[in-house]
Amino acid sequence: MTPTTPMTQDRSGGRPDRMRFDGWIAGLGTAAGVRLVVGYWPLSPLGAFADVMVERADGRRVLLAPSERVAEFVAATYRFDDIVICPVTVEPGRERWTVAAGPLRLTFEPGPSTALGRLLRLVPGRLATSPGWAALCDVPARLLMPGVRTRGSAGGGRREWYAARDLRSIATAGATWDGADLGELRPVRPPVRFGFGSVPRRPSLTRVVTTVELARERRRGRGQASKRSV
Template sequence: MTSARPGARPKRLRFDGWIAGLGTAAGVRLVVGYWPLSPMGPFADVMVERADGRRVLLAPSERVADFVAATYRFDDVVICPVAVEPGRERWTVAAGPLRLTFAPGPSTALGRLLRLVPCRLATSPGWAALCDVPARLLMPGVRTRGSAGSGRREWYAARDLRVVTTAHATWDGTDLGALGPVWPPVRFGFGSVPRRPSLTRVVTTVELQRERRRTQASKRSL
């Protein structure tokens, strides 16, 4: 991992894409990241919190797994193909044991407002700080900035918001049940996704600072 030299400006990495968050009747909560633009090239990953609270990362490569696991907290890391096919009316996800399809609705009123904010302003740390308090009040568990793992800082710029209207998910062939809220909030980082199942257009910035040693989650490949 990169460490900032004394007096050097911390390095900032920007990830431009979408985050889908949804819950299931089985108590499994899913957070899908789809990143067409990133410092590591296009990729997708899935964060899973099981009903028993165990947190699992499904990542497509060692490089992605190492970066994400150093930024967030997981009990298990599984390296496996992660394929996401976005669509206007339906998204499909295939990642290791997970198969998921979901349908996003049109942009919400908040989503339409977010699209009006100029990108340069929306992606600035100051704007994230300004939006943090109203985000927490409107959507409990949601944060727009905070401290991530390994001494990193992170902030989110939401650019659009769509409600997920229907979904179907299986894990190792077992149906996870009906679409439900993301509740309790997921515990991968300093904040959760909205409680209501949603698809958010987002630009995420991770600032690398002093890297700290941390306990590694168990890692395996499929």
Template sequence: MSAATRRGRRLRFDGWIAGVGTASGTRLVVGYWPRSPWGAFADVMAEHPDGQRELLAPTPRVADFVASTYTFDTVTHCPVTVTPSATAWRVTAGPLRLTLTPGRRDLLGHVLRTVPRRVAVEPAWAAACDLPARWLMSGVRTRGSAGGGRREWYAALDHHRVTAVDATWDGAGLGPLRAVDPPVRFGFGSVPRGPSLTRVVSTVELPPEHPPSAQNLNRST
């Protein structure tokens, strides 16, 4: 059995994560992935004021994978589009219309940019960063166990504050920008409490593939 088989296949998603809260209590996490195993796509995770967790995903394949990795009460299939620019990120996803205003790169962003990418994407670096991330940003994890026996780790490469949002859900305004508080509960960790836009590479390791046992092989012959 090869080392790759023993550790399980790794899927890498290269893009951005935006995490914002609103005065209504709705908290939103937008994933924008220009590079992934399935090409470019975007998805939205929403936690509503009553605690219901909803995934907005563009295709059944994306929905199945994300819902098997994280935890949701509702999964909605709908087109999800993200149009990024230096002055505004515009998101359209089913009932959601969102415009967020990115700020300048903050101190954390400048620090993250000093780490070579080849180092940042390694599991060992994620492990080294996990405890400091918990101390500095409540609820944030850089590695953990995901659903379906999967493991996941994040490599943060840049970080910007979000300074404003304009958001509606089914036409109703969600109110002005607020902290992501309480933390979202989709997986093993939350996004930063402060509304932010993070350049990130997410790696998901699937469970190892187990070859058939000798007993099962004998039964099939």
């Protein structure tokens, strides 16, 4: 699969209260107990960007974001204990992805599309990204992949739904944090706790369109996480 071409316009169908992010989510665990969720968004209302959500072995949740603007939006939608503003770069490839974000260095190799991924690719785009389809898929998703949700309530009174368009397993990965090896690839266990759902337990790379519906009255995030820049 070829990554989406970087673009910056919003494709939310004319709804000013909806923001649509088109890209990829990689979720994986490590032997050190650190779980990583990488978002790569070539097409979004915030422009092309990438971010990383980290849950440490002690449960502390960290957001690595490339700008104040991205950090503000993501932290108003999900929950974190710490926010780090730092350069975040993702270099996608057919055989290997490379991620550099503050103290994190990560490489991983995605495998071919899974059986479920091949089925997801058959769903027409307009149907796959609709709220009704997300509602229909929510229960099967929870049964097939414990912890995964396709719709739910996000922070600040927002609603969110996911449209998975493809699913690939992650075959191998290597990661370091401040130069320390995080160990071998592991399932995402326990599930991450950034929002209403987790990524699949099996390390995976998901092609996804995420839609966030903003609250009509409450547009600001909670701003409780500590924040620093590196």
